[in-house]
Amino acid sequence: MNEVPVTLWVNGQTYAVRVSPRKLLSDVIREDIGLTGTHVGCEHGVCGACTVWVDDRPTRSCLMFAIQAEGHAVTTIEALAQHGQLNVLQQALHEEHGLQCGFCTPGIVMTMEAYLHEHPNPTVDDIRDALSGNLCRCTGYQNIVAGVQKAARVFAQNSSGATSAAGNESTHLSEGGREYV
Amino acid sequence: MSDAVLDSAVHHQTFTAIGQSMPRVEDYRLLTGTAKYLDDIEVPHALHATFVRSPYAHARIFRIQTDQAMAVPGVVAVVTGQDLARWTQPARMAPPIEGLFPMEMTTLPIDKVRFDGDPVACVVAADRYTAEDAAELVMVEYEVLPAVTDMFAAAEEGTPLVDETLSSNLVSHQTYAKGNVAGRFAEADVIVEATFSQHRQTHVPMETRGCVAVWDDGRQHLTFYIGTQVPHPMRTTLAARMGLKETQVNVISPDIGGAFGQKIALYREELTVAALARELHRPIRWREDRMENLRAASHAREDFVKTRAAVTKDGRILALHADLFSDFGAYSFFPANYMIRVVAMLLPGPYKIQDYSYEVKVALTNKCPAGPMRAPMAIASWVTEGTIDAVARKLKLDPVEVRRINMLKQDDLPYLTATTELYEDITPRETLDRAVHSFDYHVRRKEQERLRVQGKYRGIGICSVIESTTYGSEFYRKAGISGTGHEAAWVRIEPTGVVNASAGIMGSGQGYETVMTQAVADGLGCNPHDVAIHLGNTLLAPYGMGSRGSRGAVAGVGTTFLAAQQARIKVLAIAAHLLKLRSSKDLQLTDGQVVLETDGQWRPTGLNLRDIAQTAYLNPLALPDGMEPGIEAHVAYDPPAMTYSNSTHICEVEVHLDTGVISVGPYLVVEDAGTMLNPQLVEGQLLGATALGIGGVLFEHVVYDENGQNLTASLMDYLLPTAVETPEIQMIHMGTPNHRTPAGIKGMSEGGVMGAIGAVCNAVSDALSPLGIVVEQQPLSPSYIKSLVKKASKTAR
The missing domain is CATH 1.10.150.120 ([2Fe-2S]-binding domain)
Structure with missing residues (x-):
């Protein structure tokens, strides 16, 4: 399937990636951006393992396409501990x-x-x-x-x-x- | 390992790290998203595999057309059972057990499929999305056969065969008798019968199955990444099925997102991926989706037991007979009698019943294959304690009294059960009494009566558990299974005085790295912060039997403790030599410092572990004559045939007659797991196990329709308990050490499941006793409870 350019803002950094429009936000965060702390447990929105924040709101990243996240701030688990200190x-x-x-x-x-x-x-x-x-x-x-x-x-x-x-x-x-x- | 080391491990150790609630060393990576689970391992240029699965429970495969799928851009291969049969060996399950028929399966089915979700072809493509698209285009022509979905019907004559190499679906059938059961029944005042039907459930680890296979063609070597409880047995099996030497395979288990028994067997999908990596000369990865996991990974617990007890009128049980039946599903990944046999073995429970007989049957059906799930013997305690409650009801006695009349006391120990199991260092009467007392049992009984007048149906359930934890080699020999129960560990002090250690067990959330750290710290005498534990890599870890049952503590941590003690002996010998002492008997290593006992006082010697390590590695000429440089200890240890923990669960439930909804709580567990390696982790295991048991009783249910279609293949249909339904659980610990094991460890973490099933079911029967209702099957869903209430009120009219 054709890939499209998407610019994502994740944990305060900008990532320009090319992904298929149907690719899930969870998969793009993990595979294209390389942040594997967001886990995929069911891919149908029940288990909550893939929860990230989209504009500060907890969101199931397996129920969203990455292209829908363009223009929004995405925050993942990797952002919470700072300087090696747990929050x-x-x-x-x-x-x-x-x-x-x-x-x-x-x-x-x-x-x-x-x-x-x-x-x-x-x-x-x-x-x-x-x-x-x-x-x-x-x-x-x-x-x-x-x-x-x-x-x-x-x-x-x-x-x-x-x-x-x-x-x-x-x-x-x-x-x-x-x-x- | 020398007898002296084991003796000192058992009897003469004071602990500083063991027994502390040391915070887990695993947590930082897990909390920060930096842990590496299977799918987090990046392998450049890896292809993705996905499986085409049968939509039918039972069907002949006529033809598989793959050309359309192959035409999808990005697809590299589509293979079937025929291909895999050329590349891999079939699995044969044929332990020499009387009444158990041998079974064999190919890597993927060739002639027919046997359950809804059976894999028939594998598509390999550049990414998972493409692979799944192409899998939709694989055309399989089937001839649908009648599905066998009921285990009792399956065993009848003339039923279609699930496995056509057998003459019947009754794949396993054994009987056993001890004492004079018939004579005892003839003497009995009353004969009490009870029935227990447990439903099919599945493990649902939050991380589904998956693997990555990397074949190095130049070295002819396979690296196989897989979250497995048993890295070394996995390697042995994988090498054999692929026709490789064990030297040609390394199994690496990263962090595991839960296993619960589902990650023991080498599954057909995993073998397929490994074989394809070799055939295609490309790394391949597979991650099953949740629907596949619920439909086709492994199921468990579909057991039926009927008991008959011969009882005197004052409540003494003279003899017990049990008929057991289990649904094993479509294929044999374990010996078919493996799980249900342990149930039969445990049924006399903590009671003095020497006259006992059983008959156990296992049937094949067109359903997902069964495997061990956290407490494979889960039904046992419900059956035992439900039978006791049935006796109490029949004789109009208090269920606590019936328990006390029949229960083993300290005077009776050691006790050889009717199934030749040896009980030692257990405290069933103590946990029962403590539970009854701490729960204000008698006060609650009065309150229960008062509330019944107001139309509130509360019930109290008690379940005492005898939990088989560590299976030694002697157990496997007795069971006729070609397995062993030993474990191996190494401890290595590095030149800077820090310590690496490893064992064959592999954790999936238990906190092994933490408790092994504690065991090394105490066994050696060093600071826990100087210890690092390395698990899950078969080239790094010593060959061990991995994690199954509740063997992690005794076998895994116990062996590590022994290895650390061995290392300490060498450290102190070097220290004595450097201090010019004749022997090391007055020396000790404490928190990494060598101390000397003089005039009853421990005094510093100025030497520490780093000094000793520096000498051992960098100045070997300063070592005692003939001593090898370096400090490394390797130990293998075989635990007793079996170790037992015990507990009593007691809880209250309220049953809402109008809705059929059950609220559980308060809930108390009094348990005796021997020496607690880490009390906080023991409690964590107990909480998790109890919640898993309660979820199983109330919500979880794998449902098949009459055609063998799985109706519960999403988490919206297969209901796990959430934080709202799971009650708060109180815990009391007894801590009676096992006198035969290192540090007095017993093992635990399955008994919670067993106790929860019995306690909740017994409580619901107790609540509904005014209506004459006894729950005989699980799950205790609102519809089941309402149907019982409806039936009871009709009868009453």
């Missing part, structure tokens, strides 16, 4: 053992990171509800929920200006925001 949510998931095989993890991080920015004080039920669009086969979700709760606490402490009370966790906060988009 707040990643760190909390690490501490709470909120991942096992890790295949669903990038999608979960992208979904819940965006969720926490819009819902800084979620209840456990809220978190479980927000997480329900991402399938995990390993963890039984409990430790993911604990990780998200922990991250929410750190975000809350940071926004209330309690920098000293937040301890070490707050030092990662500047990397946890979205200024890299």
